[in-house]
Amino acid sequence: MRSLIDILDFSVEDLNELLATANDIIANPSKYAEKCKGKKLATLFFEPSTRTRLSFEAAMLELGGSVLGFSEANSSSAAKGESVADTAKTISCYADIIAMRHPKEGAPLVAAQNASIPVINAGDGGHNHPTQTLTDLLTIYREKGGFNNLTIGFCGDLKFGRTVHSLITALSRYEGINVVLISPEELKLPSYIKKDVLQKKNIPYKQTTDLESVMPELDILYMTRVQRERFFNEEDYLRLKDSYILEPKKLKNAKKDLSVMHPLPRVNEISVAVDSDPRACYFKQVLNGKYVRMALILKLLEEADK
Ligand code: CP
Numbered sequence: 001m002r003s004l005i006d007i008l009d010f011s012v013e014d015l016n017e018l019l020a021t022a023n024d025i026i027a028n029p030s031k032y033a034e035k036c037k038g039k040k041l042a043t044l045f046f047e048p049s050t051r052t053r054l055s056f057e058a059a060m061l062e063l064g065g066s067v068l069g070f071s072e073a074n075s076s077s078a079a080k081g082e083s084v085a086d087t088a089k090t091i092s093c094y095a096d097i098i099a100m101r102h103p104k105e106g107a108p109l110v111a112a113q114n115a116s117i118p119v120i121n122a123g124d125g126g127h128n129h130p131t132q133t134l135t136d137l138l139t140i141y142r143e144k145g146g147f148n149n150l151t152i153g154f155c156g157d158l159k160f161g162r163t164v165h166s167l168i169t170a171l172s173r174y175e176g177i178n179v180v181l182i183s184p185e186e187l188k189l190p191s192y193i194k195k196d197v198l199q200k201k202n203i204p205y206k207q208t209t210d211l212e213s214v215m216p217e218l219d220i221l222y223m224t225r226v227q228r229e230r231f232f233n234e235e236d237y238l239r240l241k242d243s244y245i246l247e248p249k250k251l252k253n254a255k256k257d258l259s260v261m262h263p264l265p266r267v268n269e270i271s272v273a274v275d276s277d278p279r280a281c282y283f284k285q286v287l288n289g290k291y292v293r294m295a296l297i298l299k300l301l302e303e304a305d306k
Contacts, residue, residue, distance in 0.1 A: 002303050003112040003119040004296065007130040007170045014299075015137060015170070021295035022138050022288070029062070035298055036065030042095035043069035044087065044111075045122070046078060046102045051264060051286055052122045052131065056099045059293040068095060088115040097301055099131075103229075118300040126160040126227070132263050133166040134296060135289035139281055140220065142288065143259045149176035151217050155244050156182075156224035156269055158189040160231075163263040164224060165193055172201045179205035180214050184243045186236070187226070211244055216253045221246075223262040223269050223282075247271045251279065261285055 004010065010018070025032050041060040045053050049071070057067045070076045078087065084102065088111035091098055098115060100108045101122040108121035123129040140147060152171065154164050158181055168189075171177050179198060181189050188207065198205045208214055215221070223246055231237040245268055246260070262270055262282040274280050 005109045005121045007133045007166050018295045022292040034064040036063035039065040040095040041067045042091045042098045044100040045071045046073040055290040084110045085114040092116040128166045129162045132163045133170045134292040138288040138292045139285045147174040150219045151178040152220045153180040153218040154222045157187045157226040158183045159187045160227035161224040172197050181207045182211050220259045
């Protein structure tokens with residue numbers, strides 16, 4: 001039984017297949033309208049979400065299936081002390097596939113080890129967010145036509161930003177990638193990702209605190225929110241939260257075909273005045289997230305039925 005816990009659970013061939021299916025869904029949505037008739041998706045969200053939970057639910061509904069679940073830990077028996085393992089065994093009696101978000105790193109893996117249905121990691125603590133990575137890959141593919149020979153700037157909270165960790169890991173499997181890490185000192189990319197991914201794969205990277213100085217080099221600028229919920233004290237959050245605010249004047253020296261991405265939600269880090277710039281891709285990313293989750297649900301359910 002295959003689950004998606006880490007983006008590396010899927011080979012490059014798997015990813016190519018998913019992206020091809022997502023592109024076909026975009027081109028021919030009616031072909032997929034009944035593909036999951038009679039199937040149920042359980043969304044188990046122990047942490048807040050707008051895009052991930054609702055895009056999973058929209059994805060299953062557009063495939064002709066149904067959805068059940070909860071959107072906060074307090075409305076489940078986790079509030080009474082039930083373990084993730086028991087929750088996974090229980091939900092396996094009611095649904096065909098699970099999408100789980102949890103504040104504890106590794107919780108979706110524990111769920112997958114105990115469930116008898118596929119489990120999708122919809123974000124675990126500051127660790128991984130593989131379906132956001134699928135969303136990002138589909139967006140990059142549609143905007144740039146592929147993944148090779150791109151310079152990608154990651155800006156903001158690179159320490160706690162799980163979407164950054166997953167996307168760097170995924171991109172490390174392609175040729176000619178250059179990474180520019182833009183963050184305050186306190187929010188630098190964790191050393192284990194630099195060592196285990198960037199250095200191990202010989203991917204050229206540099207670190208800077210100055211966004212504007214590297215802007216002209218970038219093909220993609222991946223902005224991130226400072227993750228308030230992962231800070232140990234409010235004082236540090238308040239000091240760091242406005243480290244980077246992307247405004248139209250800061251894009252003056254950027255490439256004409258730059259793609260500005262952001263997993264959202266945004267707080268202050270991209271001015272709304274940037275939204276009308278044709279280089280802003282973050283709401284296209286939102287829509288791509290639904291299509292690639294449709295492709296993922298289809299793939300995991302087809303494999304489970306074999
Ligand atoms: N990008 C993302 O994970 O958004 P949500 O927290 O709203 O799901």
